[in-house]
Each structure stands twice: as C-alpha cells, then as structure tokens.
Amino acid sequence: MPTRRAHLTASTAQGSLAASLAALRVSLGIPDDFPPDVLAEALAATADAPQLDLRDIPFATLDPAGSRDLDQAFQLDRTASGWRVRYAIADVPGFVQSGGAMDAEARRRGQTLYAADGTVPLHPVAISEGKASLLPGEDRPAFVWTLELDSDGAETSHRVERAWVRSRVQLDYPATQAALDAGQDSPAALLREIGMARLEQERLRGGASLNLPDEEIVRDASGNYRIERRRTLPIEDWNAQLSLMTGMAAASLMLEAEVGILRTMPAPDEKSIDAFRTRTIALGLPWREGQAYGEYLRGLDRNDPRALAALQAAVSLFRGAGYATFDGEPPAGSVQAAVAAPYAHVTAPLRRLVDRWGLVVCAAASSGGAVPDWARTSLPLVPDLMAESTKKASQLSSGSINRVEAALLRHRVGERFPAIVLEVFDGKARIQLTDPLVTASCRVAPDVAAGTTITVTCAAADIVTGTVAFDS
Secondary structure, X not given: OOOOOOOOOOHHHHHHHHHHHHHHHHHOOOOOOOOHHHHHHHHHOOOOOOOEEOOOOOEXXXXXXXXXXXXXXXXXXXXOOEEEEEEEEEOHHHHOOOOOHHHHXXXXXXXXXXXXXXXXXXXXXHXXXXXXXXXXXXXXEEEEEEEEEEOOXXXXXXXXXXXXXXXXXXXXXXXXXXXXXXXXXXXXXXHHHHHHHHHHHHHHXXXXXXXXXXXXXXXXXXXOEEEEEEOOOHHHHHHHHHHHHHHHHHHHHHHHHOEEXXXXXXXXXXXXXXXXXXXHHHHOOOOOOOXXXXXXXXXXXXXXXHHHHHHHHHXXXXXXXXXXXXXXXXXXXXXXXXXXXXXXXXXXXXXXXHHHHHHHHHHHHHHXXXXXXXXHHHHHHHHHHHHHXXXXXXHHHHHHHHHHHHHHHOOOOOOEEEEEEEEEEOOEEEEEEEXXXXXXXXXXXXXXXXXXXXXXXXXXXXXXXXXXXXXX
C-alpha cells in the first residue's frame, strides 16, 4: 500500500496544533525535562567492568535511520548444525543504580514516550544516547545472549553473560533491505534465512501477529505535520524474530529459576473467536474451521480493503496483555498467546523499564548466581508501573493522532471523501480516509458493510479537542 501524505501548511493551524499538543502533554502529566539531580547522576554514572571480553566479535546494530538509543546489537554465524545468534543488550542496570535518582525517575516514567512534538525518553540522553547505547566503535558493557539454533531454526540452547562488546557498524532498515535484496555482503547477510526459519517456527507454534500498517506522525524541517501509513519491511520482521527468540529464552530461564516477570496475554475466549469468525464470513474472507488464527491473518492480502477490515476486527483477539511476577510457583497462564510460548521483555532496557529487572534475573539464572536483592524485592511493583506508563503512552499516541487529524481537516469541513469501512456496530461505522489518512466514526445506512468503500462529508474538525465528525 503506497504511503499517502497530507501536509498541514497553514501557519494558523500549525500554531493551534502546537498549542493543543502541548496542552495534551500537560493534561497527561508528561514531564518536559529531567530533574537536575537525575541529570547529574546520569553524567557521573559508571558501570562495573565486565570480566568477559567479547570486543573481538563484530557486532552490528540495526534500527530506524538516525537512531541513537541503540538497545541491541547482533552477530550471526552459520554452524554445522544450523546457526548461532549472539545478541548484545545494553547494560542499563549497570548505569542505573537501584534507589538512586535515575531509578526513581525511570519508575515514574515507565517507558520512552513518542509524541508528535518530540520524544520523552525513559533515561537522560547521557545514558540512552551515550554511555549505555551500543553505538558503533564504542566499548560498551552489555548482556550478551548466545542462542544456538538447529537447521530448522528451533532453539537448542541459550545463555546470557555480561561482557564488553564493540559494535562495528550501525545499519538502518531501508539501506540494509536494499543491500540484501541486491545480494551484497552485510553483517545482516544471514538475517533473512534465520528470520524466515524463526517465522516458520512461529507458525508451527501457532503464534500470531496482526502486522497492521504503522501509522506515524511525521514532522518535517519546516514544522509541517502529516500522518503516514507504512508497512514494515521484511527485514524488520526478521529482526523482530531475534528479539522474540531472546524473550522466549529469557522466560525459560526465569521459569527454571522460579523467579521473574513474564509478558502475558490470555488466549481469546470462544465468544471472541466466534464473533471474529462471523465477521470474516460477512467480509467474504471466511476463516475456515480448524485453521489457526495466526495462519489466517498471515494469509490476508494487505492490498484488499476487506483485509484491513478483517485485521481491525482481529484486534479483539489480542487483548489483555500485561505482566506477571513470580517468586516460587510460576503464574497460571504463563503463555503469551500471540507468541504461543512463555515470553519476557529483556531486549529494550533503554526504552522500557521492565527489561532492567528481566536482564538481571536472567543473568543470575544463567550463571547460577543469586538474583540481586533490589530486583527480587521490587519485582511485584513493576507490573503496575508498566500498566500506568502503557496507559499514558496509549493516551498520548491516540490524542496526538486525533489532534493532527483535526488539523489536517480544519480547512476541509464540508468536503466529501472516499472512506473504507473498517467495522460496523449498531448503525455506526469506524471508517478510514486514505487522503488525508484519518480514522473516525460516523453513522451509516443499515445496508453498509465492513470492507466496502463509501463517501462521507467532513462535518467538523476541532484541533483543541482532537475531534472530527463525518456524515455519510
């Protein structure tokens, strides 16, 4: 699906939008900057030197172009029996000491927040884009995972140890995808076959992913905003499999050690499954009996408007995600339903609070050592901290998108637009315009069905509240 762009160019609208976005931050209690004691602690922070030295291994990072907060670096080898994946994760626990000012502020924030008017990082830049970031050419302490895979991509062994690493190169997704497509040599040369093997393992497990197109607010150098939709590149999916594999290994270590924190999501109940199946039939894309829902979702043609409606309907199958801690008996329902395996978050400590606990627990479990007291005693606090930050992140994201959508339509009230109907409930439809890219609701006639295209009129657009209204 090509990217659709609509620019916000009127200076008055830009000013109103900037004020509305700023007010949204204030209403959600999002901080503008770090307190002085947190910044001072970040500047002074040092981590203990690891005993293991892996700086001779040519690690590489792979992230969106221009990224500076680099959580992960990889090195891939082919072996006689399959592949070896080394996955280095930034040593945030080494720099952020429990009980310190940075720790307290990170617990208050929970995760890095992404807003239309700027990023609100979890840690000061001195840590997130400096001392702890796996920048190329820099010696860094890291938690290095070593995962052995057989020729089918199934993991056969794993371990994690703290070590010195040095990334050799910072790769980005578009350039690396182009290099692999052209058959050029790259540190990511094996990523395609490993990623594809792991995707097949996901299919065999019964795992599922929505893979909805990303909607992103983009601000250009002139201050103009737009909303873009884009599909992930194949290399992003392959790279994500490294993180998923590491998260499953982390969960395994925690369950064996009988202490840790898992990322959980319940399987959809029969009522949700029946409702989704009924909606796929109505769309003319029936989900057949006996087919895993992950396999069904993977087979949808993303260029078909009905598929977008089916994916929107499938959101109901991916609800209830959270975190569960345990110290002794593992929690009931420890399987993350979409992953179709026990799973833990350990690969993004620069941007997500919970990973700091997961890493130190796994390192202790892998070495046979004791889990640090600070981590063990504070584990029960983490789910609530993450739930609060996730709620705030969702409110910030949706509120920002709503305000940009209203700004894009501010001078187009009264115009008519084609729109795809995503879903219909009780005479009200959730619709999506394609140019500008806007999602909204409106009343529709009783015979309007999901997956069809209708014409709607923009009736109102309020930047202050981020509301738009349409009539069909």
